[in-house]
Amino acid sequence: MAATVDHPATARTASTGSIVARWRTASGLILFSYVLSHLLNHATGIWSLEALAYFREPFVLVWRNPVGTGLLYGALTVHVVIALRAIWLRDSFRAMSWAEIAQLLLGLSIPLLLVDHAIATRYASAAFGVNDDYTFVLLNMWVFAPFLSVKQPVALVVAWMHGCVGLYLWLRFRPWFDRAAPWLLAAAVTIPTAALGGFIAAGMTIRELAQDPVWLQNAVAAMNLPSNADIGTVYRYIDNARMGFVLLVAAALAGRTVRLTVERRSHDAILRYGSGRSVRATVGMTVLAVSRANGIPHASVCGGRGRCSTCRIRIGARLEALPEPSDAEAKVLRRIAAPPNVRLACQTMIVDGLEVMPLLPPHAAGVSEAHGGPSYLQGRELDIAVLFADLRGFTQISEQRLPYDVVFILNRYFAEMGAAIEGAGGRIDKFIGDGIMALFGVDSDPATGSRQALAAARAMSERLADLNASLEGDLSEPLRIGIGVHLGPAIVGEMGYGRVRGVTAVGDTVNTASRLESMTKEHGAQFIVSQVVVEAAGADLEPAPTLEIDIRGRRQTLAVRVVMDASELPT
Structure with missing residues (x-):
């Protein structure tokens, strides 16, 4: 029997959240695949520059054809938009887990660290015909601008860590994860280590070759560098891209402040806890967000993504006013054989007069608790x-x-x-x-x-x-x-x-x-x-x-x- 919905927007928000989660996962996997293949290509530099150039060919074949380019930049756009949307929709930054904090900070730093590399290679190649092979990249990083030999590895490691944390948050509740965790951890450490080794080995080789003026002159000529004016254009694009991203983040934060101010003035509601405590909330906020905003301890292993079930609550009053669970929430509730009056706090939107009781202690953090255990x-x-x-x-x-x-x-x-x-x-x-x-x-x-x-x-x-x-x-x-x-x-x-x-x-x-x-x-x-x-x-x-x-x-x-x-x- 369908529940009566006092606020139809609540149901739409839950459904939208499920769709956004799927898009975030899909775009994240595409970006992670790109970073993974890039690091594996770097690792071949341990053998020689020739190996580095040889294995670059399939990398370019995959990512620089129209389909690969469309997937890559489409995934990047989707991922950035979802991240900015998440900042705008977040009701509270309090009580964020270490994984959430790492994801947020690493994710926001990646565009700032990598935008110059992307524009100086991909854009310069497409716009001015620059030959952006590994000789071009390594000469710039190890000879012409040595500080880049530190910044670029940091950028790739940050991107790798961001992807690994995302994979961890996505996979850690799978039944097989505990068995696979040691192997995944080994891969997470080995791959960037090998990539850094290849990057350093190739860089040292380039530095030695650059000692020969004839070789250096021929290498620079082969780069097909653009004019000084065009180089100035590239630098302007880099600066504009960085500033644009900073402004987008600032706009998301400012928009969040405005949204919360408007909602708190026009949509006040009362949320009651089984312990007897009542707090003022905003219609449309999730129960978990309200708990965190008011400093009320509330378990949430997955960080509010609707995957772990540790934030589950028993609904008292106003159960009939809540919409049916989204497909994602319903799947988790079926897994733990939850009765009809049990919902996930991270997916349950506030309606006035709602009464809830958290079912797990605030410190709940084990996988067994996350899976829900027997009904x-x-x-x-x-x-x-x-x-x-x-x-x-x-x-x-x-x-x-x-x-x-x-x-x-x-x-x-x-x-x-x-x-x-x-x-x-x-x-x-x-x-x-x-x-x-x-x-x-x-x-x-x-x-x-x-x-x-x-x-x-x-x-x-x-x-x-x-x-x-x-x-x-x-x-x-x-x-x-x-x-x-x-x-x-x-x-x-x-x-x-x-x-x-x-x-x-x-x-x-x-x-x-x-x-x-x-x-x-x-x-x-x-x-x-x-x-x-x-x-x-x-x-x-x-x-x-x-x-x-x-x-x-x-x-x-x-x-x-x-x-x-x-x-x-x-x-």
Whole structure:
């Protein structure tokens, strides 16, 4: 069912953002391909000037034909326009990540560093017939204007770094990225290093050759240099291009200031956070931008590009006023199996009275968080088996021992029980004093969870017996344990505050399992399991007596099996 949209421009903005993202990626890949091929060509200078000239031919063939030239300058224009648009649309520069800052600064410096090289080669070649081969370039940089031998490598490295950061931001959430990252990093370092080596080797060769006046005279003659007037024209174009770019950036910044001033006067809105805080915002700003502008910590691993899902929010009031998610946002939401009231803060535009609650802590930065993880992390009701276990009489044992001994024994106990639970396929929820809570079937189904819980109880009993044997000389009496297991619906999700968060379960099923564990004391048994677990697992526990017991808080009695020794459970 389509949502009612109070502000149609919001939907258009989201759709436009998706299109712009695709154009930015496409133009960036074209420009990166150009820089990559340029650096690889430079690297051949390590061998000789002849190799440098030989491999320049396919480079020129690709990039100086009408199609290649159109793609290159078209991509450059698109990329610059998108960058200026991003500056104009940015609502706040606060809380930018290091990658965003690097992208912005590197990107703005590239035209200023490379415009003279582009005009002095490509334009001079097309307008005046200058032979802009590597002899021409290297003589200018290493003999006629040596400072260029430093500036040009810096410019290419800056362009390379800008491209690598862009690729990193684009690819880092791909499932295969972690495996490929070492190889990509090696390539990111090796390629510019080899290019610099080739540039220096070729430059030193040119400097040696230029010591011969005859060779230098012939080389200059072969360049077909334009007249002094034409050279002056080239320099004017370079200066005008630099100034024009600076003015464009300044205009984008000034336009941003004007836009924000007008919007804040005419489109005031109230954004409410689940924490109780309310801030004034501008209709059309994203929730993430508002959070950053007001200094409210908000996770966003991808920098607001709608790729990582770490900025996701739960919408309270005014959900019906939001437009449907764009294709890009919907793809991310499907990946994390988000319910209808969960959206991405970087894609959700403000409407007056909107209420939101960030779902991840502000420090969220891991790839697993970015991918969203299982859907139950957002909170779902699942039929799971819950196990509680507790040591019997350990308080009396600990009173007679030094703190070091108590910690040592408990750590040994927790290690054995944890291995038994995880070995059976369970998930340790928490350690509570000398007790343990574990969940089974969270990632599978009730039948599998029930079988895993029974297997865990048997393994825990067996491992406890082995532990008692190994600690026989340290214990006055063996450790004893009580285990309770119940199956039923529970609310499962990632809960907690700040850095103290984890997947846990709450509900009547959890309380019942805890009470079954407590009842093992009354019955002098090691294990009490509800009949629903036994039936779901398809287990044969006929030797164990069946009892109908009253559980505090439940109206009906619960059928359970009382097992004196859990190690005797069937496999």
